[in-house]
Amino acid sequence: MMRLYSGTVCPYSHRCRIVLFEKGMDFEIIDVDLMDKSEDLALISPSNKVPVLVERDLVLTEANIINEYIDERFPHPQLMPADPVMRGRARLFLHRFEQELYSNVNVIMQGGKSLDKARANIRDSLTQLAQILTKQKFLLGNEFSMLDVAIAPLLWRLDHLGIQMGRDAVPMMKYAERLFSRQGFIDSLTPAERAMRK
Numbered sequence: 001m002m003r004l005y006s007g008t009v010c011p012y013s014h015r016c017r018i019v020l021f022e023k024g025m026d027f028e029i030i031d032v033d034l035m036d037k038s039e040d041l042a043l044i045s046p047s048n049k050v051p052v053l054v055e056r057d058l059v060l061t062e063a064n065i066i067n068e069y070i071d072e073r074f075p076h077p078q079l080m081p082a083d084p085v086m087r088g089r090a091r092l093f094l095h096r097f098e099q100e101l102y103s104n105v106n107v108i109m110q111g112g113k114s115l116d117k118a119r120a121n122i123r124d125s126l127t128q129l130a131q132i133l134t135k136q137k138f139l140l141g142n143e144f145s146m147l148d149v150a151i152a153p154l155l156w157r158l159d160h161l162g163i164q165m166g167r168d169a170v171p172m173m174k175y176a177e178r179l180f181s182r183q184g185f186i187d188s189l190t191p192a193e194r195a196m197r198k
Helices: 011-023 039-044 063-073 084-110 115-130 146-156 167-180 183-188 191-197
Strands: 002-007 027-032 052-055 058-061
Touching (some): 011 084, 052 063, 084 115, 084 146, 115 167, 167 183
Parallel strands (some): 002 027
Antiparallel strands (some): 052 058
């Protein structure tokens, strides 16, 4: 059985939990308190970071790597495109999300000096992405994909991170509600994450 060491409020861990619940498979989630990490985590992950996926002798870190492994190991429903060209585009988008969105999320979560700039960067990137969603249901078309998995935890945390979206982002916010209504997303939420939107 797969075991996921997952931070209860970690957006990267949240992405992995979404994939596991979307796949509807057997797995165990081990909640990790990010302020008081267990020795078990240090033993299996040299970086002492979450998420960490353990399956037999395999230990994987980094949300995108974990999610692609799960998607290849359990291909139904498929979350990465089957077509190599579209899969390449999806990977480029995922890379962009890390560079343009999640790097700024990290700044906000760590309470750095440039909080306002980080919030503006996220707001501007999401507003640009909103244009795609005026023509299609999800980021890669009409099928839920790994791109939607990657962005859902950020959209859930917008208020928590102090990010206010403008009117130009209405398609993005409607899309967010579609993501939040998926059973896999609902099941993936920890009690601490549910409390972020009360």
